[in-house]
Amino acid sequence: MYKLRDSKSTFVTVSNTLVFKDRFDHTVYLYDTSNDGLEKVQDENIQQQRCVCRA
Known part of the structure; x- marks a missing residue:
């Protein structure tokens, strides 16, 4: 369960991708809705991070 401002998300229509960030885990998740693929991005x-934006 997340508290307010601990996570954010956006949907990128062009690529059918849901972008979700976990602020304190320092992780961004990319969920491809067209093929149910999930990619976890962690980097030093x-x-x-405080927000997500459309690319």
Whole structure:
């Protein structure tokens, strides 16, 4: 369960991808809705991100 501002998400229509971030886990999840693929992105440069944006 997430508290307010701990996570954010956006949907990228062009690629049918849901982008979800976990602020304190320093992780961004990319869920491809067209083939049910999930990609977990962790990097030392991702530190307490506050938002997500469409690419």
